[in-house]
Amino acid sequence: MTMSKERTDKAIGAAMVVGGGIAGVQAALDLANSGIKVYLVEKGPAIGGHMAQLDKTFPTNDCAICILSPKLVEAGRHLNIEIITNAELVGLEGEAGDFTATVLRKARYVDIEKCTSCNECTAVCPVEVPDEFNEGLQTRKAIYRPYPQAVPNAFVIQKKGRAPCTDACPAGVSAQGYIALIQQRRYADALRLIRERIPFASVCGRTCHHPCEGHCNRRYVDEPVAIQALKRFVTDYVYLGHLPPPEPVPRTRAERIAIVGSGPAGLTAAQDLVKMGYGVTVFEALPVAGGMMRVGIPEHRLPKDVLRRDIADILALGVELKLNTPIRDPLKLLEEGYSAVYLAIGVYGEPHLNIEGEDLEGVVSAIALLRDVNLGKMERMGERVAVVGGGITAVDAATTALRLGAKEVSLIYRRGRGEIPAYGWELAEAENEGVRLIEWAMPLRILGDNGRVTGLECAETRARGREVPKPVPGTEFILEVDTVIRALGQSSDLWHMDCPPDAYLGDPETLATHVPGIFAGPGRVPGAGFIINAIAVGHQAATSIDRYLRGEPLKQPPKPKPPVVKWTREEVQEKVERGEIVPTPRVPRSLLPLEERVERFLEVDMGYTESMALAEAARCLNCGVCSECDECAIACQRGAINYDDVDRLEELKVGAVILAPGYKPYDARLAEEYGFGRYPNVVTSLQFERLVCASGPTGGHVLRPSDQKEPKRIAFLQCIGSRDQEHDYCSSVCCMYATKEAMLALEHIPDVQCHIFQMDMRAFSKGFDAYFERGKERGIRYTRCRVSSLKEDPKTRDIIVRYQPEDSQGSTLL
Numbered sequence: 001m002t003m004s005k006e007r008t009d010k011a012i013g014a015a016m017v018v019g020g021g022i023a024g025v026q027a028a029l030d031l032a033n034s035g036i037k038v039y040l041v042e043k044g045p046a047i048g049g050h051m052a053q054l055d056k057t058f059p060t061n062d063c064a065i066c067i068l069s070p071k072l073v074e075a076g077r078h079l080n081i082e083i084i085t086n087a088e089l090v091g092l093e094g095e096a097g098d099f100t101a102t103v104l105r106k107a108r109y110v111d112i113e114k115c116t117s118c119n120e121c122t123a124v125c126p127v128e129v130p131d132e133f134n135e136g137l138q139t140r141k142a143i144y145r146p147y148p149q150a151v152p153n154a155f156v157i158q159k160k161g162r163a164p165c166t167d168a169c170p171a172g173v174s175a176q177g178y179i180a181l182i183q184q185r186r187y188a189d190a191l192r193l194i195r196e197r198i199p200f201a202s203v204c205g206r207t208c209h210h211p212c213e214g215h216c217n218r219r220y221v222d223e224p225v226a227i228q229a230l231k232r233f234v235t236d237y238v239y240l241g242h243l244p245p246p247e248p249v250p251r252t253r254a255e256r257i258a259i260v261g262s263g264p265a266g267l268t269a270a271q272d273l274v275k276m277g278y279g280v281t282v283f284e285a286l287p288v289a290g291g292m293m294r295v296g297i298p299e300h301r302l303p304k305d306v307l308r309r310d311i312a313d314i315l316a317l318g319v320e321l322k323l324n325t326p327i328r329d330p331l332k333l334l335e336e337g338y339s340a341v342y343l344a345i346g347v348y349g350e351p352h353l354n355i356e357g358e359d360l361e362g363v364v365s366a367i368a369l370l371r372d373v374n375l376g377k378m379e380r381m382g383e384r385v386a387v388v389g390g391g392i393t394a395v396d397a398a399t400t401a402l403r404l405g406a407k408e409v410s411l412i413y414r415r416g417r418g419e420i421p422a423y424g425w426e427l428a429e430a431e432n433e434g435v436r437l438i439e440w441a442m443p444l445r446i447l448g449d450n451g452r453v454t455g456l457e458c459a460e461t462r463a464r465g466r467e468v469p470k471p472v473p474g475t476e477f478i479l480e481v482d483t484v485i486r487a488l489g490q491s492s493d494l495w496h497m498d499c500p501p502d503a504y505l506g507d508p509e510t511l512a513t514h515v516p517g518i519f520a521g522p523g524r525v526p527g528a529g530f531i532i533n534a535i536a537v538g539h540q541a542a543t544s545i546d547r548y549l550r551g552e553p554l555k556q557p558p559k560p561k562p563p564v565v566k567w568t569r570e571e572v573q574e575k576v577e578r579g580e581i582v583p584t585p586r587v588p589r590s591l592l593p594l595e596e597r598v599e600r601f602l603e604v605d606m607g608y609t610e611s612m613a614l615a616e617a618a619r620c621l622n623c624g625v626c627s628e629c630d631e632c633a634i635a636c637q638r639g640a641i642n643y644d645d646v647d648r649l650e651e652l653k654v655g656a657v658i659l660a661p662g663y664k665p666y667d668a669r670l671a672e673e674y675g676f677g678r679y680p681n682v683v684t685s686l687q688f689e690r691l692v693c694a695s696g697p698t699g700g701h702v703l704r705p706s707d708q709k710e711p712k713r714i715a716f717l718q719c720i721g722s723r724d725q726e727h728d729y730c731s732s733v734c735c736m737y738a739t740k741e742a743m744l745a746l747e748h749i750p751d752v753q754c755h756i757f758q759m760d761m762r763a764f765s766k767g768f769d770a771y772f773e774r775g776k777e778r779g780i781r782y783t784r785c786r787v788s789s790l791k792e793d794p795k796t797r798d799i800i801v802r803y804q805p806e807d808s809q810g811s812t813l814l
Contacts, residue, residue, distance in 0.1 A: 011097035012655035016041060018089050019660035021049025022068060025075050027658050032080035039652055040075065041103060042085045046150035048072055049662050053133060053147075053686060055693035055700075058740040059771035065695075069149045076151040083152060089657075090649070097655045107562075107645040109157035109626070110143070114640035117145060117153045121632035121641070126180040129158065129625060131697075135687040137705065138697035142626040148695065157641075159626035161563035165212035165227060166628065170536035173197040175212050175227045177629030182230055182617040188243075190234045193629055198231075198535055199271045199314055200264055202239070202306045203293055205232025206605065208532050209392070209423075217565070217623050220572035223586040226608075226616050233613040239309060245316035252277030255339035255549050259283070260327045263291020264531045265521070266344030267311065268538025269545070270319045276546055280319050281338075285326035285496045288375070291346055293531060295371040296393070298400045299601035301426075304374075326496035330504065330518055340545045342511075343504055343520035344538065345497070351488040353388060357446030358486075362453030366397035366487035373400060382482030383407040386456045388443055389487030390420040395427055397485045398435045402598045409435045410479060414442040414461045414469040429591065433598050438479075442471055446484055455480050510544045510554040511537070519545055560646040565623040587616040666721030673789040674720065680706040681799055682790060685737060692744040702748045706797040710749050715801050716742060717787050718758040735762045739775040746778055755781045757803060 013036060017028045020042030028040045040047065051057075054064035075081050084103060091102030127142035134140075143157045165175040173194055181190035194201045208228050216224035257273055259266045262284040270280045288294050290307050315321055327333065333341045352358060362382060366389070381404040387397050390413035398409045411430070413420055416439050420427060431437060440461050447455035456479045459471035495501060504513045506520040513520050519541050544554050567575075575581045590606040597604060608616065633641040668676040668684050676682045681704050683691070694700035704711050716738040722731050735758060742754035761782065763769040776782065784806045791800040 012099075012653050013037060014039065014652075014654045015656045015658065016089070016099075016101050016652065016654045017658045017660060019049070019662055020044070020047030020083070020085070021660060021662040022051045022071070023662070024049070024658070024660035025068075025071050027660055028075055028081050029071065029078065031658075032075075032078045036080065038078075038081045039101075039103075039654065040081055040083045041087050041089055042083070043088055044146065045086050045108065045156035046146045046152065047075065047083060047085065048147070048150065050665075050686070052149070053135075053693075054689055055696075055744060056740060058736045059767040061740065061743065065149060072149065072151040076153075085152060086156065092657065099654050099657060101652045101654055101657065103650050103652060104647060105650055106647050107159070109159060109642055109645045110155050111640045111642060112152050112154045114638045115154035115636075116638060116640075117155065119145075120635045120637075121155060124631040124635045126184045126186065126629060126631065127622065127625065127627050129622075134690045134697045135684065137687055137690055143632050155640075157626045157632070159562075160624050161565040162561075163624040163627070164215040164217060164564055164566050165225075166624075167564045168211045168215040169197075170211070170530075170533045171197045171539065172536070174628040174630075175225075175231075176620060176622065176624055177627040178234065179225065179227070179230055179617050179620045180622070180627040181629055181631075182234060182613060183620070185614070187234050187237050189629070189631065191238045191243075194231060194234065195313075196630070197539070198532070199268050200293065200307070200310045200531065200535065201231060202235040202310050203264075203302060204228070204532060204535075205235050206302050206306065207293075207297055209530050211532075215566075217567045217572060217621055218619060220567065220569045221576060221581055221621075222583050225619050226586055226589075229587075229589060229608055230613055230617055232605075233608040233610075236607055237610065237613075246313055248316065248318040249275050250277065251279060251318070253279070253549070255279070256281065256337060257545060258327075258330075258333040258338040258341045259344055260330060260333075260341065261291060261344035261346060262289040262311075262321065263344060263346050264293060264534040265346075265538040265541065266291070266342065267314050267319075268535045269342050269344060269542040271314045271317060272539060272542030273545060274317045274319050276542070278546075278549075282319060282321045283325045283327050284321065284323050286375075287324050289321055289323065292367075295374045296367060298370060298373065298396050298403075300399065300403065300597070300604055301396060303603050328496070328498045330497070331515070334517055339517065339549055341518045342541050342545060343513075343518065344541070345520075346534075351486075353443060353446075353486050353488070355443055355445050357448050357453070360446055360448040360453045361451055362448075362482055363446060363484045363486070366393050366485050369397055369485060370400060373404070378404070380404060381406045382453075384479075384481040385409045385483040385485060386443075386479055386481040387411050387485045387487055389413065390415070390422060391487065391489070392422045392426065393489070394485075394487035395422045395430050395435075397487050399430050399433060399598075401483070401485065402433055402435065403601055406483070408481075410438055410481070411435050412438045412441050412443065412456075412458060414440070415463065416440055425589070429604060432594055440469075442469065443484075444471060444476065447478070453482055453484055456484055507554075511541050512544060512548070512554055517548070519548075559644060562646065567623070581621060584619050586619070587612050666727075668720065671720055674717065675790050675792060675799075679790065679792045679797070679799060680704075681711075681792075681797055685734075685741065688741055692741065692748060700748065702745055702752075704797070711752060713753040713755065714742070714745055715787075715799070716754065716756040718756065719786060723759060730762060732762055732764065736768055736771060739772060739780065742780045743775060743778060746780075753781075754779070755783065757783050757785055757787050757801075759786055760784060 015031050015036050016039045017024045018041050020040055025047055028038045031038045051064055051068050057064050086106045086108050088104045089101055090104045093100045121143045122141045125141035125143050128139040130136040131138050131140040133146050143155050145155050163176040178190040178193045198204050210228040212227045213224040218224050256279040259270050259282045262282050266282055270282050274280045289311050293307055330341050381401050385401045385406045387394050398411050401409050441458045442461050444457045444459055458477055460475035461469035462472050463469035504520040506513050506522050508522040511519045521537055547554050592602055592604045628643055690696035691698055691702050718734055738756050745752050745754055763772045785803050787801055787803050
């Protein structure tokens with residue numbers, strides 16, 4: 001008695017029902033109507049279960065949704081029922097009357113309280129996936145409502161996580177998003193998405209080192225998707241349509257911000273800050289804007305008109321640009337009334353070879369050479385040129401030397417071809433133009449006569465793994481050259497400030513310096529010379545400056561990150577074997593004919609045509625399902641979309657738990673002898689149910705999936721997946737279920753022949769036997785046998801059923 005009294009005292013007056021099908025909903029209503037608080041936990045995004053998929057119920061053939069829907073509405077409105085969808089019970093501890101239930105609420109990405117189920121989001125979503133409610137017979141969008149009568153009547157986004165390409169992009173642009181929009185030929189929307197995170201979309205479409213492609217899951221199939229080339233296609237295609245410049249952003253903040261440097265970091269920060277409502281002025285020491293994009297990349301790889309149009313779009317927002325204005329002392333900018341200063345002066349300090357003869361005439365840096373050429377100082381080169389380095393700047397310098405008149409150009413790299421940092425295709429094209437690659441070699445000294453370069457002494461190198469290559473004694477050789485170009489990095493060799501380069505170093509996280517209000521990069525960091533990395537730093541600077549001016553802490557708690565959908569090689573190969581992924585070669589780039597290149601600075605990469613871009617975009621594997629294209633967020637006037645939603649655990653106190661998990665349909669693909677998945681006209685019972693349902697993919701018309709024609713004969717095969725060596729039980733409802741579906745088929749097609757193959761008849765409940773007899777009266781044939789396999793007529797796609805009736809010794813064809 002004492003134990004009973006203690007339990008009663010501890011008892012919690014709430015219950016949990018796990019499973020939102022008809023059984024779970026009815027249990028929840030019964031409990032709630034008795035005054036008990038009920039947590040109704042459903043794994044899917046809506047309650048209703050499989051009954052919501054049915055057309056009719058046996059043995060009365062009443063409308064299934066007409067029975068179910070009022071119960072769903074009542075459960076949704078009941079004050080004692082809290083519906084928790086997209087959730088699972090993952091832990092249960094305690095005793096009867098006092099349980100602690102741990103529920104995993106999975107991210108829905110749509111706020112149920114804000115969503116009005118207006119359907120505007122699905123109209124703009126570019127991603128289509130198989131519709132599981134209709135059993136894969138049609139597609140739906142990545143943002144969807146399971147069915148019209150769903151409770152809660154709100155949308156949900158199917159999202160496995162963040163695509164690896166998006167996760168790998170330093171600027172965070174959704175490559176999967178704009179590729180999905182390209183697939184739909186929505187090029188302006190694709191450009192809008194790119195430009196949100198990459199102001200220099202045209203530039204990055206040509207020069208980005210594309211770390212996204214290195215993480216593309218497609219690389220385990222054949223080759224990564226050509227993400228960079230697709231970005232370039234979008235920008236070129238839209239701008240060819242004479243895209244008007246953006247409208248100026250209204251000034252809403254009194255503060256003025258000074259940005260020193262008009263490179264990718266500075267102009268990215270300028271764009272972000274002017275969109276926030278600040279006044280922004282950019283100071284540039286050179287006579288042209290763009291930083292290293294403008295003076296460090298040759299015309300044949302990045303036409304200057306392309307860069308100018310990207311810069312023009314930024315300036316059109318309201319950014320003020322002052323050229324030929326070097327800033328010697330950033331403190332004076334604060335004294336002049338600027339509220340914050342961002343020093344976006346790039347990476348300073350080009351490495352030297354540090355060998356004998358480097359001070360001879362004829363030794364130049366690649367950065368200085370490219371800058372002079374880009375500024376119009378077209379000096380002739382010597383006839384024999386040696387370029388030391390293996391990065392993209394080295395290749396640019398080598399191909400530029402050819403265009404300046406060099407007859408022989410050698411590219412010297414201390415490691416092998418497979419380890420050279422330059423893009424493989426650009427190195428190959430440089431070699432086609434005449435550049436000679438000398439691998440596993442390094443310079444020892446520069447030879448000269450009368451103060452001018454006459455040769456370069458080199459030696460072969462050797463290295464194990466990633467150790468620093470060293471010269472091999474006795475392997476020395478001399479190259480007769482009159483120009484040596486060192487290309488050992490992408491750093492600037494110009495410095496315009498009175499203080500040393502390390503006087504203002506920003507915090508790696510916030511970019512704040514020791515002087516309040518002055519922000520700067522953290523100095524030399526790996527990858528700082530890449531444009532996309534500089535763009536990312538620009539976004540970082542704008543965020544910190546905005547927080548500083550608002551008086552908020554510069555360091556904020558990190559946001560929860562969604563999982564990254566990284567597939568293993570084994571997972572990808574399994575998908576290929578199942579036919580989910582079809583190997584398709586990458587669409588090659590179109591290149592300028594070789595004979596037209598070396599005499600002029602014409603762009604070598606001609607880009608994709610529309611048909612090429614569509615073919616390449618179709619190779620995307622849609623790893624994350626939701627592509628994070630932002631289209632639904634733009635369309636949603638209620639602001640219900642939340643891409644940053646994450647899974648979370650929640651503990652609930654309940655006194656009792658009812659498990660109503662329902663049933664799991666048998667995977668018909670396991671019974672390979674029946675050809676499901678190979679023969680289009682072999683369907684499951686639930687698929688057939690959706691075909692006869694007025695809300696199904698065919699509007700209630702029974703049509704064959706292969707040709708969308710009405711069938712003349714339908715065979716129902718029973719006991720598939722049960723009463724075999726692995727499943728020794730009978731589901732007990734399939735006989736009536738098949739009878740119901742055959743009756744429904746006859747309602748839709750009165751002259752169709754329905755034949756049910758069964759091991760025996762189970763009609764155990766009220767009205768079931770009469771239902772069976774009614775089926776026979778309607779002309780449904782029942783044959784007691786088990787069909788062992790099916791074949792398909794390849795011409796008509798008809799299914800051939802060979803069976804042996806119980807009262808016959810021979811086989812019969814249907």
